[in-house]
Amino acid sequence: MSDLTLMLIRITFLCVLWLFVIMAVGVIRTDLLGPAKSKSKRKRSERRAPAESRAPRPARSQRAPKGRRNEPRSLVVTKGPLAGTSLNLSPQHPITIGRANDATLVINDDYASGRHARIFSDNGRWIVEDLGSTNGTYLGQQRLTHPQPISVGQPIRIGKTVLELRK
Amino acid sequence: MTLPTATKRPPAAEAPTALPPVKRRNAELVMTLFAIALTLYAMIEAGLTRNNEMPPSLFLYGGLFGGLAVLAHFFIRFFAPWSDPLLLPLATLLNGLGIAMLWRLGEATGDTSRASAMDQLILTAASMVVFAGIIYFLKEPRTLQRYPYIMAVGAVFLLLLPLTPLGSEINGARQWVNFGFTSLQPSEFAKIALVVFLSGYMVTKRDVLALASRQIKIGPVKVLDLPRMRDTAPMAVMWGFCIIVLVILMNDLGTSLMLFGTFLAMIYVATQRGSWIVIGLTAFFGACAAIYPFVPHFRVRMVTWLDAFRPDVFCTDEAMANPESFCVTSGNSQQLVQGLFALAEGGMTGTGLGGGQPGYVPEVQNDFIFTAFGEELGLAGIMVMLMALALLVERGMRIALASKELFIKMFASGISFLIAFQTFVVIGGVTRVIPMTGATIPFVAKGGSALLSSWIMVALLMRMSNNARKPAPQAIQDEGATQVIQR
Secondary structure, eight states, rough: OOHHHHHHHHHHHHHHHHHHHHHHHHHHHHHOOOHHHHHHHHHHHHHHHHHHTTTTHHHHHHHHHHTTTTTTOEEEEETTTTTTTTEBBTTTTTTTEESSTTSSSEOOOOOOOOOOOEEEEEEEEEEEEEEEOOOOOEEEEEEESSSSEEEETEEEEEETTEEEEEE | OBBOOOOOOOOOOOOOOOOOOOOOHHHHHHHHHHHHHHHHHHHHHHHHHSSSSSSSHOOOOOHHHHHHHHHHHHHHHHOOOOOOOOOOHHHHHHHHHHHHHHHHHHHHOOOOOGGGSSHHHHHHHHHHHHHHHHHHOOOOOOGGGGHHHHHHHHHHHHGGGGGOOOOOOEEEEEEEEEEEEEOOOOOHHHHHHHHHHHHHHHHHHHHHHOEEEEEEEEOOOEEEEOOOGGGGGGHHHHHHHIIIIIIIITTOOHHHHHHHHHHHHHHHHHOOOHHHHHHHHHHHHHHHHTTTTTTTHHHHHHHHHTTTHHHHHHHHHHHHTHHHHHHHOOOOHHHHHHHHHHHHTTTTOOOTTTTTTTSSSSSTTTHHHHHHHHHHHHHHHHHHHHHHHHHHHHHHHHHHHHOHHHHHHHHHHHHHHHHHHHHHHHHHHHHTSSSSOOOOTTTTOOOOOHHHOOOOOOOOHHHHHHHHHOOOOOOOTTTTTOOOOOO
């Protein structure tokens, strides 16, 4: 076996080893951001779009939900054992909060009920509803008696946990 | 931190963090096959370089090792379908590279009784059986939370086992237990039991450790939050154990460093208080400095580390002739220095598998297998190994983030820290960053106990990631209905 061949084999091996690492990172990337398909689709649709409308508009339409002003975009835990946790909001999916394992936000709090409260969107307004919890859900200082709309930055207290909507 | 939710990805919206749950089993299969192919490539390269022919046992090794890894993959596909797709390929790659290197080293060291990596392959098979067993039988890792103190006693028992008459001493470190047909290194298993104990303990004592404190102020400036004296008891026990038993009695600095490091990391994860780390590190290094003059074998370790290149420590021929020199009376730094030379020989791209002379390093198949890789694959190659280990740790941390239960969070992060510290302790020792220790790189080095414990750790991570990534069962909205959540 000639030296050149061996050197090629050697360099190829290192390249293939790194390819493995890059593929592994690719798997993680897909895990975090979803399949890369959507990107190529977006490119294709951009390419298909007429040249003049391409410049600002695709970017704008991408950010359409962000553009609306008072639309809260995430639910953030500000106090309690889960402080710092944030959940993305999407209008189609109500968020349930409680100790039960199938709740969207599981809070491990002695004062919370299994299904404690629900936060859902009603035509762009976000509404918090107490699901008959034992110790109640507080909006500011007031205990909730019926579903109430909430705005960005208003503290919702469940047991020792305080949540609020953020833009 | 973002909790994974079971929400569907809103169409055409900005990149959301909540993706629909996916299994990614096919990605795992592709990556695993890739890792097997890399192993075989390594064997072919070594065979071509050394003997100018394809290795005759290639099909045997390829069939056995590849078959095992693919079987493990299908096992996961059926019994833990939601688990992380990268754990198995990374473990397979590290294990496979280790086998290929051991196969190649069998010729280099000239020891024909160890000229095959068949032992390691059989141990891999045994480890994979245990791996499958854990995934199959331990459906809920949180059940381990019930027995923290039994685990603690078990860990201490395993750590002390080599001090009993059963134990035997190999290369100056008393960490082996001889069972006649095989010898085991119980500390490899004790560390897992210890992580179980610490997770359980931290879950119950977290608030006390995190909140009760005394502030130390210099003038108006807050310097440090000191825990109350009585809350430092667990740390004191851990510290005393690491120093007295592991360093003084058993001369096992590596395990000591690794366990204490993991302990500090876990207490920090649980309490988010930096003062624990400050106190712990001060106590550990203070103790090391204090015992330095009194414990001869610890002093020997330090000297071979700090003065490795001194002629009478390195043992040149003149030094060997002098009966009073350091190397005749208490050992030498040849292994360390030859390892450094091997790494230097490798340079950026290495000499190619089979092209170097790793046989110059004594006991190269154990702790120093890293230098063999450094010599033959160069910096580019060992960085791949480090990346693989780092990704393994990263996936472990990711599992800790994704889990909802505190115990699982602690457990997964503890295991990740354990892998990270073990890697650091070994590679730091080999590259003369810290004193040489007796630990082994996870998955790579020869040794059944280390391999088995690494596969156990990956099995635990796998089971935890399966439970964390699995979508929650959909609640039935009708009142009063019962449903089977899990059978």
